Every structure is written in C-alpha cells, then in structure tokens.
Amino acid sequence: MRIAIAGAGAVGRSIAAELVADGHQVMLIERDRAHFEPHTVEQAEWVQADACELSSLEDAGMQLCDVVIAATGDDKVNLVVSLLAKTEFAVKRVVARVxxxxxxxxxxESWGVDVAVSTPRILSALVEEAVTVGDVVRLMTLRQGQANLVEITLPADTPLGGVAVNTLRLPRDAALVTILRGGRVIVPTPDDTLEGGDELLFVAAADVEQEIRSALGY
Incomplete structure (x- = not known):
C-alpha cells in the first residue's frame, strides 16, 4: 500500500518507521526544514513541501496514495490536508491526528476524515479499560461507518459463564468481533462460550451501547 504522511515530526516519523517495517511504501511530507531529516527513516520517500498547497500535493503524487495520514501538530493543518486528500485526490482512507x-x-466526514485519532481520548479509554469491569468503554470512533469500537470486561463471577455467544440478544447494530481471554485472541463462533474475566470487543453504533450492557445483564 502507498501511504502519505503529512508531518515529519516525532509522531509522523514513528508512524512511517512502523509502516515501512510492515512493507508499505511511505511518503513523508514536511514543510519545516528543521524536521526534514531523511536519514531518520531512510526507506521512506521524503518531500519538502507545504501539505496544505494543492499544487505541492499534486507534484508529490498524492493521487497515487491509498491512505493519507494527517499527523502534524496543528489541527487546522490536519483538517485541510484531510479535506484535500478526500475531495481533490479521492484518497480511499484518511486518518487524522487530533x-x-x-x-x-x-x-x-465533512472534512474528509475517515478515522480521527485523539491521543488524550485513547489514553483515557485505555485507563478506563484497565480498571473498569462490567461497563462499556469506548476505545475508538470509526467515523466512516459512524460506529465505535467498544470494550466490556466480564467480572470473574459473571452469570454469563458458560453461556454460548449465539444466545446473546445483541442489538441489530452491534457485533461481537473478538474475545480476549488471558493471552488468547478468540474470533468468536456461535458455539463459543463466555467466561469470567473475558474482555469482549464490539463494533457498534453509538446509540446501541446501552443495549449491549443490557444484553450482558448490566
């Protein structure tokens, strides 16, 4: 996959290094000469340009990218980059840092953002996920489908122990996608059963999160 990252600060470079290691083609776009350091991620393509200028993005070849990540430290810039990527270059997936x-x-979506990544919100969610049992914790918002990734941890003495997944009366716009049990990641089948301590991950519309709690007896 060809991925463009706007912003080559610490965040942008770290993302680029991870994606390059995973075998993707990465282009880093950076306006500030002080942050233009190709030696830090040598396998990436580096472009010194203003990611808010349409002509600069055309010259860089953004129209050839499958994904654009707006990772600068300025929210205004990230919004402009997202909007240009989606409306001018029809990039399939746009991820923006908040x-x-x-x-x-x-x-x-109005600003072209498919996925918004807010570091404060993620950290808050991870803290809640670590300490909260029996309540729904929103881990991530998936803007394109207006859905959320949510988690609920079953208490050790849950009455759902031994209950099969196919007997759960989940709301229409919710799907159980993963069960985390100890060191295992389980893709649930209808006949799999729940156990105390399970962490259940759902993709669900925001307005049915309370119904998920109810389906699990909370």
Missing amino acids: NNPTNEWLFT
Whole structure:
C-alpha cells in the first residue's frame, strides 16, 4: 500500500518507521526544514513541501496514495490536508491526528476524515479499560461507518459463564468481533462460550451501547 504522511515530526516519523517495517511504501511530507531529516527513516520517500498547497500535493503524487495520514501538530493543518486528500485526490482512507480534544467534533466526514485519532481520548479509554469491569468503554470512533469500537470486561463471577455467544440478544447494530481471554485472541463462533474475566470487543453504533450492557445483564 502507498501511504502519505503529512508531518515529519516525532509522531509522523514513528508512524512511517512502523509502516515501512510492515512493507508499505511511505511518503513523508514536511514543510519545516528543521524536521526534514531523511536519514531518520531512510526507506521512506521524503518531500519538502507545504501539505496544505494543492499544487505541492499534486507534484508529490498524492493521487497515487491509498491512505493519507494527517499527523502534524496543528489541527487546522490536519483538517485541510484531510479535506484535500478526500475531495481533490479521492484518497480511499484518511486518518487524522487530533491534538486538541476540543476540536474533535470537527474531525468528521465533512472534512474528509475517515478515522480521527485523539491521543488524550485513547489514553483515557485505555485507563478506563484497565480498571473498569462490567461497563462499556469506548476505545475508538470509526467515523466512516459512524460506529465505535467498544470494550466490556466480564467480572470473574459473571452469570454469563458458560453461556454460548449465539444466545446473546445483541442489538441489530452491534457485533461481537473478538474475545480476549488471558493471552488468547478468540474470533468468536456461535458455539463459543463466555467466561469470567473475558474482555469482549464490539463494533457498534453509538446509540446501541446501552443495549449491549443490557444484553450482558448490566
């Protein structure tokens, strides 16, 4: 996959290094000369340009990219990059970094954003996930489908122990996608049963999260 990353600061470079290691073609776009350091991710293509300028993105070949990641430290820039990527270059998948949580409401399809990644929200969700039992914790918002990735941990003495997955009366717009049990990652089949301590991951519409709790007896 060909992936463009706008912003070659610490975050952008780290993402690029991970993606290159996974075998992807990565292009880093950076305006600031101080952050233009090709030696830090040598396998990536580096372009010194303003990612908010349409002509610069055309010259860089953004139209050939499958994914664009707006990873600068400026939310305004990330929104502009996202909008240009989606509307001018028809990029299939646009991921944008949210630096200020108060701006999160802007990072929607209207601005070309498929997935908004807010570090404060993720950290908060991970803390909740680690300490909360029996309640729904939202881990990530998937903007393109207006759905969320949510988690609920069953208490050790859950009455659902031994209950088969196919007997759960989940709401229509919710799907159990993974059961985390000890060191195992289980893709559930209808006949799999639940156990105390299981972490259940669902993809669900925001308005049915309470119904998930109810289906699990909370």
